[in-house]
Amino acid sequence: QVQLVESGGGLVQAGDSLRLSCAASGTPLGTSAMGWFRQPPGQERKFVAGITHKGQNTRYAESLEGRFTISRDSAKNTIFYLQMNSLKPEDTAVYYCARARIGLSAFPANYDSWGQGTQVIVSS
Numbered sequence: 792q793v794q795l796v797e798s799g800g801g802l803v804q805a806g807d808s809l810r811l812s813c814a815a816s817g818t819p820l821g822t823s824a825m826g827w828f829r830q831p832p833g834q835e836r837k838f839v840a841g842i843t844h845k846g847q848n849t850r851y852a853e854s855l856e857g858r859f860t861i862s863r864d865s866a867k868n869t870i871f872y873l874q875m876n877s878l879k880p881e882d883t884a885v886y887y888c889a890r891a892r893i894g895l896s897a898f899p900a901n902y903d904s905w906g907q908g909t910q911v912i913v914s915s
Contacts, residue, residue: 793818793904795888800909803878811873811909813888820844820868824891826902827861827873829884829911836887838897840873850895878913885910 799811813825826841840861841850849861858877864870871888886909889902896902 793820793890795890795904795906797886797888797906797909800886800911802912802914805879805913805915807878807913808874808876809878809911811875811886811888811911813871813873813906815869815871815890820890824895825863825871826889826891826896827871828887828889828899828902829882830887830908831881831884834884836899838899839886841891841895841897842871843895844868848895850897852897875911878911880913880915883911883913 793815794817796814803809822844824841824843827839828836829839830836838852840859842861842863846863860874862872888906890904892901892903
């Protein structure tokens, strides 16, 4: 079983940047794609970004492309990042990383392992 641990969240002001990290341990990730999701207060969990196992392909929620960048550590296939720039109050959410079961999906149901989440709060 794979364990995922997110870190890097916090309280920032609008316009600031944050980089979230996701560390994987346990069962090797193999060729699995990885994704980031977020869940604002009182809302459903939504796709943010995904990356294939070698990092050759990425996918973003349309509204976030250009501000957010997903990447993975090229030396270790166990660390993933989400760089978030020009943060807005509407980016406030708990951010989760997850391992995809199939492909580079935007649907939470297609991910089988999740971290506990890291809180991001953006003040105006």
